[in-house]
Amino acid sequence: MKLQWGRRGDNLYIYLSGELDEHSVAGVRGEADKLIDENAGLSRAVFNLAGLKFMDSTGIGFLIGRYKRLKKYGMGMYLESPEDNADKILSLSGLYSLMPKI
């Protein structure tokens, strides 16, 4: 799992790549939270999933966890470019109603 990020205007972009499962999630959880805390004044965070080759339901828990943290700061959360595998899981779990796909 790898996490990269960038800041454009009022948006925090978080790029996830690799395979997100029970084993790999621990590392990126802390990294994402630190980034959110450091960018708390922005209006929204966009998670780009284009490089995510695999994700299971661990990914749902991970994304909801970050959603809650962003909400505390009044920041919106959006998802961008999921691969088919991730898209299927995100649709099935109804996550797009919390964090729209853009």
Next chain:
Amino acid sequence: MNEMILKFPARSENEVFARNAVAAFALPLNPSLTELSDVKTAVSEAVTNCIVHGYRGKAGWITITCRTVGCKLFVEIRDEGRGIEDIRQALQPFFTTLPSEERSGMGFTIMQTFMSDFSVESTVDAGTKVMMSKEFGIREQRDAG
């Protein structure tokens, strides 16, 4: 017909190995990329359950038995962990016994959705066995969700 038995310690670092081993075993059946990805996801869910719920982080073994018959893959994933008290409740979408750990409660729902057949047997303090199969080459219905 072909068969495989895979036994490994219940450690999360083995998840990637387990799902890729099952996918590799299924390759001669010529699955599509989507079908293969469905199998990997379902296996990953079942193995995660063994580690997180079956053994709750304690040491133990996970056994995966695979069989191919025609264009169908059968996968059985078993632990000798604590078992499930109420299977009906465990199968409910979003139900989790560990909400504090960012668990989604979607594992069984994903296994059921991504595979053609699914069933689970469990005995408290003895373990849990998940049985799944997937038939390859059927035109997939577009997911309405």
